[in-house]
Amino acid sequence: MRETPLREEHEKLGARMVDFAGWFMPVTYTNIKEEHTRVRTKVGLFDVSHMGRYWIGGRDHMKLVDRIITNDRASMKPGQIRYSLILNGQGGILDDVLVYSMGDEGTLLVVNAGNRDVIWKWIERERKGFVVDITDMSNDYAMIAMQGPESVALLNKISEVDTKALKYYYLTRGNVLGEHEVIVSRTGYTGEDGFELIMPANKAAHFWQELMNVGRGLGVGPAGLGCRDTLRLEAGMPLHGHEIDDTTNPLEAGLDWAVKLKKDDFIGKQATLDLKEKGLDRKLVGLNVVGKRIPRQHQEVIRDGKVVGEICSGTLAPWLDDIIATAYVPPTMGEVGMSFEIPFRSKTKSIKPGDNGQKALVVPLPFYKRPGKK
């Protein structure tokens, strides 16, 4: 199994370590609810070093990036970050990525750990004919996410970065803990305000320890992959392998906003246009489940006794204290309030006689929005 430069730190903190996409990663340090609540109310630290960091520089970097991503690289301001998808020729989603604009110098792509190899090979294949230099920076650098309302105060304690000037989905390179050129981005995967720091791999442990020490008065604590999943699901953010994969397309996943169909040709554009013309077979919805059981990926969604859809993710949402799920259902059944049943393998006492399963109602996505956010 592969491991990040922070493995020892996790073990020192008593983390439960698991295999995640071939990586030896912390799932919890205490429990999901406590870590989740910390991120919603204070600040939590995540090791996200397992994600891929690919640098694309050279004369044609923007052209290559705009060929492989669905969002628009050319119109980005230096220091801007955009969420984007990478599609295959059929319009299926190979990965969802963050695109960091370093101006004319180059572009940094941050990709999911489980898709590192797929995306690297994809870039290698598509680079032909472009004057670019591509570098896999993933192993030379580590990445720590600090997420939660106190993350601004925490960053101010350890860096000279002007947090007031650093807007949501922008990055800066600055001095953090005496280390120059640390990439600080105002991004995250939790639905909270926060930052992600990219530092040299051999500095990661020092950063982690300092953040834990300096942040003590702010209520900082480590946060594992367990709460990363519950936080992102509450915030309605897709996870590749669950809501999206190479058999789903951006339109049915509700990600049309990240697909710029007016820009020049990109991989998957024609397929997406064709699909738009033809109409969708299914759409992603949020469900609020009445009952105690958590729907799991691939479970059936029933309406009027017929299987009409499939669950993508489900959890006990720690902050909302509700059982929530995402599912694909026919577009005609996507209105808020539409009701479904989700059958369970074993008998479940919350299911009334005559019902086929636990009741689930369509609710708007996201399930959770942080206070003050539009």
Add this chain to the structure above:
Amino acid sequence: MARPDNARYLESHEWGRLEGDGTVTIGITDFAVDQLNDLTFVDLPEAGDKVTKGEAFGEIESVKAVSDLISPVSGEITEVHSDVDGDDFSALKTDAFGKGWLIKVKPDNADELNDGTKSLAEYEKQLEEEAH
């Protein structure tokens, strides 16, 4: 928490203990409770239901996953722990081998409890190996 040495253990982290009245009390170990961590639901059968050695008699669910509960004996359920059946896990978390019991079974053959199950020492050896 001291694990009882008069119980038999399954590799899948259930325990069974033959009581003085001839019934077998079945539960899951403190290790299983700790690993499951964020428990959300326990689904147990009803008194009078039959259980089969090596087969699932219920499910235990956490935020991350659902696991089967496996019976160490065959027989008929005489009692179900109604406090645990559902979503109150306080007894499981504080006293997995006592107040956190799940079901009591009248075994078809009490000797079966020793077949293919582990002693405390063997079970703890398994836990050590899993930690590496």
